[in-house]
Amino acid sequence: MTDVLVQAVDLVKRYPPRNRRDTGFTAVDGIDFSLHRGEAFGFLGPNGAGKSSTMRMIACVSPPTSGTLRVLGMDPRKEGQRIRARLGVVPQDDALDRELTVRENLLIYGRYFGLPKQVIAERGDRLLEFAQLTERGGERVEALSGGMRRRLTIARSLINEPEILLLDEPTTGLDPQARHVLWDRLFRLKQQGVSLVLTTHYMDEAEQLCDRLVVLDSGRIVAQGSPAELIATHSTREVLELRFGVGEQGTALEKLRDAGVHDRLEELPDRLLWYTAEGETALAVVHRLGLSPITAMVRRASLEDVFLALTGRTLVD
Numbered sequence: 681m682t683d684v685l686v687q688a689v690d691l692v693k694r695y696p697p698r699n700r701r702d703t704g705f706t707a708v709d710g711i712d713f714s715l716h717r718g719e720a721f722g723f724l725g726p727n728g729a730g731k732s733s734t735m736r737m738i739a740c741v742s743p744p745t746s747g748t749l750r751v752l753g754m755d756p757r758k759e760g761q762r763i764r765a766r767l768g769v770v771p772q773d774d775a776l777d778r779e780l781t782v783r784e785n786l787l788i789y790g791r792y793f794g795l796p797k798q799v800i801a802e803r804g805d806r807l808l809e810f811a812q813l814t815e816r817g818g819e820r821v822e823a824l825s826g827g828m829r830r831r832l833t834i835a836r837s838l839i840n841e842p843e844i845l846l847l848d849e850p851t852t853g854l855d856p857q858a859r860h861v862l863w864d865r866l867f868r869l870k871q872q873g874v875s876l877v878l879t880t881h882y883m884d885e886a887e888q889l890c891d892r893l894v895v896l897d898s899g900r901i902v903a904q905g906s907p908a909e910l911i912a913t914h915s916t917r918e919v920l921e922l923r924f925g926v927g928e929q930g931t932a933l934e935k936l937r938d939a940g941v942h943d944r945l946e947e948l949p950d951r952l953l954w955y956t957a958e959g960e961t962a963l964a965v966v967h968r969l970g971l972s973p974i975t976a977m978v979r980r981a982s983l984e985d986v987f988l989a990l991t992g993r994t995l996v997d
């Protein structure tokens with residue numbers, strides 16, 4: 681039997697007009713998705729796609745305008761408090777108390793959930809260890825690096841031992857090393873049976889962490905599936921990336937087209953993408969035509985290519 685933890689059908693979030701000239705804004709425009717127990721589910725999309733709005737509805741802090749949303753079998757409009765007791769929420773903004781110590785930040789949160797002192801203390805120790813912050817427990821939050829603060833926010837959101845952890849852009853603003861440490865912690869949580877829902881505009885993060893994801897654009901789902909399925913359906917296996925000198929890209933593109941290249945060629949402001957099963961064979965054609973790119977790189981197709989194929993735009997502006 682499948683165990684569906686979150687189910688959305690034709691879910692809509694419309695914000696009312698803010699003034700008389702404003703007509704309001706539909707941030708989420710009729711989306712369907714479901715989260716199954718034990719999986720990591722992602723919302724991938726550019727800024728403004730409606731990811732945070734969707735997360736806020738699941739977190740029961742913003743009611744849906746219309747459609748059906750069930751979280752842990754309950755209706756967020758009516759049973760928000762009961763749902764929240766079984767959720768962990770990691771917002772984009774850490775909202776930690778900078779004046780308090782690392783440990784105090786955890787304890788305060790435990791009290792918010794009305795947990796007994798002894799339970800909070802035990803979980804606090806375990807969570808500090810999980811967040812690799814045991815040594816820093818007595819330090820004030822302002823002394824921590826960005827990556828440590830994120831790990832503390834995640835630890836704090838786990839104090840009530842949630843079944844679902846919601847993470848809104850968990851690694852935005854972190855350096856690559858801090859991101860990898862955080863991914864490792866999230867993998868660990870998944871192994872422990874926590875179901876994850878996360879938003880991201882980083883395709884590598886979505887590929888690394890998500891079993892399944894939906895690609896959102898302007899409040900609508902443009903595709904959904906596992907990262908591998910999405911790439912297989914919407915892209916070729918390989919991509920040849922070519923960068924040319926100023927003013928040379930247009931001529932190169934024309935030459936490739938005149939030479940009868942039938943593969944998809946995508947022109948971005950700074951590079952030309954050639955979607956092909958065999959990047960090396962394509963590169964040989966480039967050389968045979970006498971084209972001389974400044975750089976030429978064959979790579980595996982990624983979710984970035986999926987997004988480009990579906991929307992005509994790149995994910996990162």
Ligand SMILES: Nc1ncnc2c1ncn2[C@@H]1O[C@H](COP(=O)(O)OP(=O)(O)OP(=O)(O)O)[C@@H](O)[C@H]1O
Nearest residue numbers: 695696705707725726727728729730731732733734
């Ligand atoms: N309270 C609000 N009132 C009016 N419009 C809003 C409100 N909150 C969000 N929006 C708009 O809804 C759209 C979707 O916002 P949302 O935050 O859900 O997108 P997002 O995909 O999470 O992007 P980001 O990564 O920038 O947070 C944006 O254009 C935003 O300006």
